[in-house]
Amino acid sequence: MVSKLDLYKVFCKVALCKSFSKAAKDLYMTQPAVSQSIMQLERELDIRLFNRTPRGVSLTNEGSLLFEYVSSAMNLIDVGEEKMFEFKHLTAGELKIGVGDTISRYYLLPYLEAFHMKYPNIKFKIENGTTLELCSILKSGKIDIAICNFPLDDPTLEQIPCIDIHDVFVCGEKYKNLVAHPISLEEVVTFPLILLEPSSISRKYVEDYILSKGLKIAPEFELGSHDLLLEFARINLGIACVTKEFSKEYINKGLLFEVPLVEKIPKRNIGVCFLKSVSLSQASKKFVEIIENRH
Structure with a gap:
């Protein structure tokens, strides 16, 4: 069964060629098939679209008006198909990524x-x-x-861990004596603590671990960024809980010192997450592949 779209394709080709036979050649159809298609379209619209002459065909006034709309629609379809090709082969498009400042700077x-x-x-x-x-x-x-901190308790999200990270405590010169030997968490919580805000996944992970040991924490400072944690510790306002992998510059330069713990906080992950119910775009798939292949 010939679709309405197919009929309009034949209509446009005949209008441009001004000949059934030329249109048939371009469309790889027989001339009777082209003629039959135009007759079917005229019947369905109940209007004559072409004037037939021995020299060929020409659009009627009504046919000319219809051609303006149909040719525009066909051009838009072609453009749409070209865009799909571009998206498929990643020659155009947009990749929308959500990420925190710290992960963006130190990882992404x-x-x-x-x-x-x-x-x-x-x-x-x-x-x-x-x-x-x-x-x-x-x-x-x-x-x-x-790209965010794991673990996440959300069954609607696909979660792909990408890199292990470790939560550690660091201090400045004032508390450097703590570095001499491993200390317990019981000792840690007695010092002025510098932590991220309670809503942070990183803060919640560390706090839950400390609570599992029967200890409570009362931070001296609760901050909104990892970089502030490092700076507050550097000027000796307390000891800060930071991500070790994102603090190497401060530690390597001797601006901060890692406080050794008797029992280290278990590692966690940073990774990629996306909705299970929505297929990833081609660009998103390729970006995830690049991250996975580098580990």
Whole structure:
């Protein structure tokens, strides 16, 4: 059965060629099939679209009006198909990523660079937020993927761990004596503590671990960024709980010192998450592959 779209394709070709036979050749159809298609369209619309003459065909006034709309629609379909080709082959498009400032700075940048080198025509849109905020934005459809702290207790999200990270305590010169030998968590909680805000996944993970040991914490400072944790510890306002992998510059330069613990806090992960119910775009798939292949 010939679809209405097929009939309009034949209509446009005949209008451009001004000949059934030429249109048939371009469409790889027989001339009777082209003629039959035009007659069927005219019957369905109940209007004559072409004037037939021995020299060929020409559009009627009604046919000319219809051609303006149909040719525009066909052009839009062609453009749409071209866009789909571009998206499929990553020669155009946009990748929307959600990530926090700290993970972006200390982890994500090399992957953004690698992806951009490989697919320079894909634009980035970056949304910043905490892990919980990013999960909410992800569910709203405003981003394709999120790079955030694990673990996440959310069955609607696909979670791919990418890198192990370790929570450690660090201090400045004032508390350097703590570095001499491993200390217990019981001793740690007696010092002025510098932690992230309670809503942070990182803070909750550490706090839950300390609570599991029967200990409570009362931080001296609760801050909104990892970099502030490092700076507050550096100027000796207390000992800060930080991500070791993101604090190496301070530790290696001797600006901060890692406090050894008798019992280390179990490692956790940073990874990629996305909605299980929504298929990833081609750009998102390739970006996740780049991250996975580098570990």
